[in-house]
Amino acid sequence: MKLNLKPYSIGYRTMKTALGVAIAIYLAQLLQLDYYVSAGILTILCIQPTKKKSIRAAFSRFIASLIGIVFALIFFEGIAYHPIIIGVLIVLFIPLLVTLRFQDGFVSSSVILMHIYDAKNLSFDLLTNEIALMMVGFGTALAVNMYMPSIEKKLENYRYEIEGLYASIFREIAVYLRERESLWSGKELMDARKLLEKAKALAYQDVENHITRHENKYYHYFEMREQQLEIIERILPKITALPVIVDQTDLVADFLEDLSEHVHSGNTAYRYISKLDKVKENFAELPLPNSHEKFLAMAELYQVIHEMEAYLEIKQSYKGFHTRKAEVPV
Structure with missing residues (x-):
């Protein structure tokens, strides 16, 4: 059986993603942030085909992550850090994001939610750490995506x-x-x-x-x-x-x-x-x-x-x- 494979090639978007991930992780490490590798994940999620899409993606993911932090405060701190609570949180969280049209930010906000769940304590230090991760990850993606080859x-x-x-x-x-x-x-x-x-x-x-x-x-x-x-x-x-x-x-x-x-x-x-x-x-x-x-x-x-x-x-x-x-x- 002959496989119909596409030609192997490295495009400019792939190069930008690789560069953005490296920069984001480096900056997160330099700032001594916890979960610093997540800055790379947040960058990947915001690299889009166009500048306007990248800006919309960063905004949507940032707002969704802030909403996720509020949910974590209500469910984790208010009830308990338990797997069942995570399930309940997600059941209510996704429809809200869809209603507010921030559903694209679910994955990135889930990264933040998992950090909070792992820490088992939403302290001020953790809050500033997560916001810093978002700023580094989303900011790096926006900076890298400002270059677009002329068409x-x-x-x-x-x-x-x-x-x-x-x-x-x-x-x-x-x-x-x-x-x-x-x-x-x-x-x-x-x-x-x-x-x-x-x-x-x-x-x-x-x-x-x-x-x-x-x-x-x-x-x-x-x-x-x-x-x-x-x-x-x-x-x-x-x-x-x-x-x-x-x-x-x-x-x-x-x-x-x-x-x-x-x-x-x-x-x-x-x-x-x-x-x-x-x-x-x-x-x-x-x-x-x-x-x-x-x-x-x-x-x-x-x-x-x-x-x-x-x-x-x-x-x-x-x-x-x-x-x-x-x-x-x-």
Whole structure:
């Protein structure tokens, strides 16, 4: 039986976790804290994929641990240090954390609770020791997690890949309109959909890595492209359903081919809206259809133009990235 193992690799988050644990334990030892290794455990629990998640994790775990200390005072000091009491405490403790939305802090607060139970006496010295452990553990995690590698280059690559896919799609549609046949499998459509999902997830992660930032230009960009993809997916059935070739077909094909050569990320879609208006004018100048099939084909092509207008309007409402003057982005 062949095992499907993932490649062995050490990521930056693994390195940060290892560094954070070492620093936390070293500081706890330096401060001569009891249960100093627990500082490393608290650090591990707070290393998160993003800065904002790390801050939320540290806050949640700190509050949960303070609540745990209050429970220890009530149950251990007020009743007894006994295994049954621990069970009762946890039965009541977990629902409270869930109600207060601090359930993520249960494990870290359990570490503190076990220390108190082991000491069999919640003295002032033990209280300060546990708070110091939390400060060292959570503080180290926050400090280490402030470093996040830039993912802008990867987002840029996603942007260029998506633009390339859109250009290919428009070229293939233009070929089909002219020749009424194509070997195109539509793979670019599926690739674009998958790539947009990955790109949006990564862009959202970038937002989470900036404490004061609530928006991301890439996230809005990929969201805009996602809306455009829905329009492209609506156009394709209309193209493939054309019963015959009409004179207007070449007008639409020429426009889409031109469009395919200028898929960029700027905000000058108004130029292509003007070109589309010209296509409409040329449409009106051509002879009226002399058969029912030609009439249906003309109607479908007009719907395609209408959809492309919506495609360009979505782009026009988008602020866009800075581009060179020579570019004509759509």
